[in-house]
Amino acid sequence: MAFIELKHLQKTYNQQQFVLKDIHVDIQKGEFFVLVGPSGSGKSTLLNMIAGLESISDGELIINDQRMNEIPPRNRHISMVFQQYALYPHLTVKQNILFNLKMRKKAKKEQEERLKDAVVLTGLESFLSRKPHELSGGQQQRVALARAIVNDAPICLMDEPLSNLDAQLRTQMRTEIRRIQQKLGLTILYVTHDQTEAMTMGDRIMVLHEGIVQQIGKPLDLYNHPQNVFVARFIGSPKMNIAKAICNKQHLVIEEKWEIELPQSISSSLPQLKEFLVGIRPEHIQLGGNLQMQVRSIEQLGHETHVTFDMPCESWTAKWSGQHPIDIGTPLSISIDPQNIYFFDRETQKVLL
Ligand SMILES: Nc1ncnc2c1ncn2[C@@H]1O[C@H](COP(=O)(O)OP(=O)(O)OP(=O)(O)O)[C@@H](O)[C@H]1O
Ligand SMILES: [Mg+2]
Structure with missing residues (x-):
């Protein structure tokens, strides 16, 4: 039995369009589960449904083996940190942290004990008597965090904190x-909508797009084995390069321009003479080889260099570690190891192999 079970959850605000469709996932106790997706993909809506701040249109929310759909927010034992962390400006840090416990009429002694733990954890010992406007953004953020911690709820929901x-x-x-x-x-x-945050913090990540789950998995699984073009391009920075290609026997022809010889093991699983999409991560474009390109722009980051060049459909980016003094317009030779190429169906956008 999982700790939190989202069972075919759906949400509609107007009884016509669904902003969340068939969200189905189990979350384990102690898991750091990240919901990532672009703006409007339904992340906050889903979080609010779990907290009980939005109704569930269809499906079931189970927490600790108990159906939660009709349980009011205060009885769900969930704490929440909102994007706008909404500290009370006229209250001190201490009063802000203890606000909910006071409302729930917890004993003074218990309040003090929990406060002490939360304050030590968040490093706010010396700020307790300050007002929010006397704190930096990060310190205010920690107050919001401490306020969530003192509730002692086993589940914490955080919306772009x-x-x-x-x-x-x-x-x-x-x-x-x-x-x-x-x-x-x-x-x-x-x-979060920040893929770096998702990658670095999550035990598992769920990628949402237009209310539909695109993929759920560990960070590196998503990076190494994206199930479709959306995930492939959403995870990773700079994003994966995509182009049209066909396979003719063992020749992969990208944008009718570049030819790469594929090993039999790959070409035999690809459709022949039918257009599909290839994806190549910026770090997998190697300097030196028989593919010619012209540099369109260059970004020197110090520890690495991003080089953009024109392709018929869109520009591509290569990422090389270290510093490369290259001028715009310079012709460069590059190569791509076939093992590092992703293949996607053109219509469904799903991964081919
Ligand atoms: N109260 C509401 N009434 C009607 N539509 C809503 C309501 N709240 C959200 N929506 C719509 O539901 C969809 C999902 O919104 P949601 O706020 O969950 O997205 P999000 O992924 O959190 O986006 P962001 O990253 O911008 O915060 C959007 O199309 C939004 O316009
Ligand atoms: Mg949101």
């Missing part, structure tokens, strides 16, 4: 949330 922070703080908070989650054995459902 780091989106308001700068890049450096975000990286730091990622590690911190992960540490707290592991220490407390929390089950976290974490929403």
Whole structure:
């Protein structure tokens, strides 16, 4: 029995269009489960349905073997960190953290004990008497986190909790949330549209697109074995390069331009003389070889270099470690190892092999 079971969950706001379709997944106790997808894909809606803030149109939500559909939010034993973490501006850090416990009339002693633990975990010891406006964004974020922790709920839902922070703080908070989650054995459902956050934090990731689950798996499974073009392009940065191609015996012809010799083991599983899509990750385009390209733009990041070049359908990006002093317009020779090529059906966009 899984801890949280989403059973064929559906959501419609207007009785016509479904913003979530047939969401079906089991989440284990202590798991860090990430929901990722572009804006409007239904992430917040799903989280709110689990919290009880939105009704469930169809399907069943089971937590700890109990049907939750009709249970009011306060009885679901779930804490939530919202995207806008909504601290009460006139209350101090301590009062903000203890707000829910006070509302629930918990004993003073218990409040103090829980406060102490949450404050130590989030490193807020010296900020307790400050008001939110006297804190940095990251510190406010930690107050929201502490407020979720003191509730002592076994499940914590987080909706883009780091989106308001700068890049450096975000990286730091990622590690911190992960540490707290592991220490407390929390089950976290974490929403983000940032694939790096998903990859670095999740035990498992569910990719959502237009209310439909695209794939569920461990971060590297999604990266190495994307089931369709959407996942292939959503996970990984810069994103996977895609082009049209056909296979003629053992020759792979990309955009009627480049020819790559495929081993029999690959070509025998591909459709012959019928167009499909190929996908190549930027790091799998190697410098040197018999494919010619012209540099369109270049990004020097110091530790690596991103080189963009024109293809008939769209531009492609190559990612090379280290620094490469290359000028725009320079002709370059590259190569691609056939083992690193992904193949997708053109119509269904699903992976071919
Ligand atoms: N209260 C509502 N009434 C009607 N439609 C809604 C409501 N809330 C959300 N929607 C629609 O449901 C879809 C999913 O919205 P949701 O907020 O869940 O997306 P999201 O993945 O969280 O996006 P974002 O990354 O922008 O926060 C969107 O098309 C949105 O317009
Ligand atoms: Mg949202």
